[in-house]
Amino acid sequence: MPAAVAQVFTTDELLVRPAPAPDYLSEKLALQDLASNMADHPAEVLPRLVRLSMEACDADSAGVSVLDGDVFRWNSLVGKLSVFEGATTPRSFSPCGVCLDQSSPILMERPERAYSWIAEANITVPEVLLVPLLRNGTIPVGTLWVVAKEGHKFHSGHARVLSEMAVFTGIALQMIHADLNLKKALEAQEILANEMSHRVKNLFVVTGAMIKMTARYTETKEELAEALTGRLNALSDAHSLVRRSFNAGNALKGVDMAEAIRTVLRPYTMPDLNGPMVSLGERSTNSIALVFHELATNAAKYGALRDDGKVAVAWRIENENVDIVWREIGKPVEAPAQLGFGSNLVASTIASHNGRIDYDWSRNGLVIKVQIPLANLAN
Known part of the structure; x- marks a missing residue:
């Protein structure tokens, strides 16, 4: 890990900061509500997951960074950073990249000190907590993250809740991906049917003209x-x-x-x-x-x-x-x-x-x- 990144890497703080007793019942009810809507409307679940993550962690902003080749694409942002919806960050030079490299929740304090693109965007990040998103439980596809309010500190309870949210987020992304593939397959099937109809008609036209001209x-x-x-x-x-x-x-x-x-x-x-x-x-x-x-x-x-x-x-x-x-x-x-x-x-x-x-x-x-x-x- 580069020295500049190591200076803002504060994940160990999650283990020593005091955390209140978890409210398992509220968490269970929230996740049940998400699960009941996920099958029918997976695309609508993702923004709700991000908002729930922000509220559960009492954060200032939250979002999903989806891995797209060698960049992360910001998706479903809520809070003050929502204006950066659709922005991209480099896989090799970002907190999200470190999170996937560590394959576990990570915490950073003032990451703009290590990442110039954060400072250049005039983004202030007191703390950012990130957890990896996995498809099929093994394939990294991005991160779920929350940014702390000024003066607020994340603890192990927040990391646990965010990790549980990440499981649902990974499933939602997988369902969205499958839904898009299905739509593409149906569109391709319709194109194929239209193309074959067009080609058959053309062959009949060519054959008819050929018969008439050959007969002469x-x-x-x-x-x-x-x-x-x-x-x-x-x-x-x-x-x-x-x-x-x-x-x-x-x-x-x-x-x-x-x-x-x-x-x-x-x-x-x-x-x-x-x-x-x-x-x-x-x-x-x-x-x-x-x-x-x-x-x-x-x-x-x-x-x-x-x-x-x-x-x-x-x-x-x-x-x-x-x-x-x-x-x-x-x-x-x-x-x-x-x-x-x-x-x-x-x-x-x-x-x-x-x-x-x-x-x-x-x-x-x-x-x-x-x-x-x-x-x-x-x-």
Whole structure:
């Protein structure tokens, strides 16, 4: 313990100061009243506990300091120090920190002599009595404390009462914590239900449009079935990626573009992928899946993948854009007289994200360059 803190540490005084006979009946009735209200209104019990602690100790102020990382946050303050509600104090440089380190009630006299932040706040503390707050009886979560009136001294009776109050305060904090977790879980469940409803509706819309557009460019039911099956499988793979990411936490997390490309191309080839992490939102995950499914399908029908060629996909982030290069290595591809449905689908999908696509019908293999704003892929 630092020398300055040791000079204001007066816990031993609690053992030698005379204490009146305890009024067990009044204490029992007060605690019974608190217990009866705790189950239904735990958040309302905490201020009552603090006020009872102040009255039982005939103190000037009282409050709870809840441990929040490396600081204590003042909560439910009553008395003259109530104006400091919500203030924070450092865990490593405060009477509350010493109390948790000692894991027992402590007493300090004029702690502003040891802690500059108390003096700088113009707080006068004749004496402060603190007891640790424990969750589940073992986990330190903060302190319950009372500040003495000028000329008043705390004794062992006050420490005993405050320790009993601390047990109830710890339980109240635990119940408040559980209640908040329950509310968060219910909110997350509602968000999940709304999100799933939204995604299912979107899939129906996309599927309906795909059926209509595919029907215009196919002549037989077999061609229609084959084209639709591939595109729906690509959508299904993309949907699975988004669902797996969603279930990993309480919020929808982005899908890595490399994973989306690899998943969609797996039935066709093992692509050579090279590029930084790009996080895709749900809509852009579906879009990227459809685009690369169409590119792979065309490569398998007319391009490099028709004759055991290879596909390389590289991308980089530059000027807030993602520049993607699809490169077919193998059989050269002649430019078509007109773009088919698949190519039009690719172009319209990229355009929906304010992107652009360019084709280079090279003798060494088709090269396709795509540019999409990074923000439009993430959202």
